[in-house]
Amino acid sequence: MQPIAAAKQLFSGNSLAKTIMRTSFNNLFVLMITTLTSILTARMLGASGKGELSAVLFWPALLGSLIGFGLPTSLIYNLKNKTGSVPQLLSLALRIQLPAALLAGAAAWLCMPAWLANYDPGIIRVAQLYTLAAIPLTVLTNLVIALAQSLDNFGVYNGLLFLVPFVNFCILLALWQLGSLNVAAASAVSLGAGVLTLLWALIRLRKHLQLRSFTLSVERPILRPFYSYGARVYGMDLMGTLSNQTDKIVIVALLSPADFGLYSVVYALSRVFNVVQNAITNVIFPKVTGMENKVIIEKIGRAFRISMLGMAVIIVPSLFVGRFMLGLLYGSTFLAGASTFYLLSLECIIGGGSWILASAFNALGRPGLVLVRQIAAYLVTAALFFVFTPWLGLPGIAMALLCGALVRLAVSVLSFPVFFKVPLSRILFDSGDFAFVRQMIRNKRKSPSSAQKPSNEEALDYASNG
Secondary structure, three states: OHHHHHHHHHOOOOOHHHHHHHHHHHHHHHHHHHHHHHHHHHHHHHHHHHHHHHHHHHHHHHHHHHOOOOHHHHHHHHHHOOOOOHHHHHHHHHHHHHHHHHHHHHHHHHHHHHHOOOOOHHHHHHHHHHHHHHHHHHHHHHHHHHHHHHOOOHHHHHHHHHHHHHHHHHHHHHHHHHOOOOHHHHHHHHHHHHHHHHHHHHHHOHHHHOHHHOOOOOOHHHHHHHHHHHHHHHHHHHHHHHHHHHHHHHHHHHOOHHHHHHHHHHHHHHHHHHHHHHHHHHHHHHHHOOOOHHHHHHHHHHHHHHHHHHHHHHHHHHHHHHHHHHHHHHOHHHHHHHHHHHHHHHHHHHHHHHHHHHHHHHHOOOHHHHHHHHHHHHHHHHHHHHHHHHHHOHHHHHHHHHHHHHHHHHHHHHHHHHHOOOOHHHHHOOOHHHHHHHHHHHHHHOOOOOOOOOOHHHHHHHHHHO
16 A cells, blocks of 8 residues: 555645646656657658648647737736736736737638648648637637646646647547548647647636636736736747747748658657656746745756756666667658757757746746847857758757757856846755755655655755755
8 A cells, every 4th residue: 555655645735846746747648648649640641741730730839829928927927926816817818819819810821821832732721720720729728727827726737738638649549540540630639639628627727717707897907017027928938939939930941741740750759858847847937936036046946957967867878768769669761860859859958957947037027038048049049040951951950959958048047147146056056956856765765654754845945945
């Protein structure tokens, strides 16, 4: 019974350490499901078909992020700081984002033939229909994810992240068995999985939504800080979106569907290195927002250092295993992307660490600092795309992304001594980190019923206080 009791202890409680751990496990399961889906579609559709499907699914993610206007992040920040109620803040977000979603869908319908000029007309029509329906879905899902984070309801948050790929994979598997798997069917399944999961989340959060309280009339003391913070964050979100998606725009415009299929496979496989760091970023911002500045910097700095140290330990052997898995799971055709996979893996770890540090700027009410680093990194990356891509092809795109990630990390680290008067050494190294890790290991080794066993909250406080 001890393993069962230990598992219950691990997955119960709402402390920062336990929430990050649960979210890391959830991200790992999401990655496994996403990888299985990628293998299934790559094997059944081939490199060209995989590239066509990736091109169809790409546009709603891009356009949905462009019309976010920083409002999901503002929802978290303002709910944590008790600026307004859930119905009031959601009303403010929806009155802007829903009309923007409809306009973005109409623009995408008209521009899709030019955007996908290298693709078959049938694929273009599928992309038009899918994008028109998926943009509003993306907007609503992003708001619900932010709401779950702001309410510390990471059960719904993790459920949203897990159920969409899980439902999608199950239905795709059934279609494959029936011999009906193609680009149009896979796109429809992706849309249906998103709708079903969103409905599930809304039902789980219904007591917080209070639909009768929704109104178009919101007091100015609530409206101004909500839109103001969103506007400040939007520049950061916009640059983050462009940084993450410009590589795909370049591939769609300059390279073939087969290249896009190859890139989508190695890119997805490289994201395995971002499981823990992504969990930390998504959990720590809503958890520390509203705390004292000193505590925010201590907790986020420690999360950054420990995650980077852990990834440095596992990166080298994992790269060799990753290349082996690339050939085993996807086939020898996809081994042509091995060098791209190596570069993207390094970019993933460096970029993940920089986003953990960016959480501190958002939580401290200084999102403009993130915007500065995003602009600097994007200018470097975009310029290098046109230098490296004609010369190296797909590895050139990965090389440009890696350079951009290094710029983001450098600007993030240097911002602490410049703007917060925190010594650089305090961000890069703290001997208390090793005491924290040892304490956490001891906690896991002890019996859950031990009266002397300190909780994760106590360990976290001990580590924060050095």
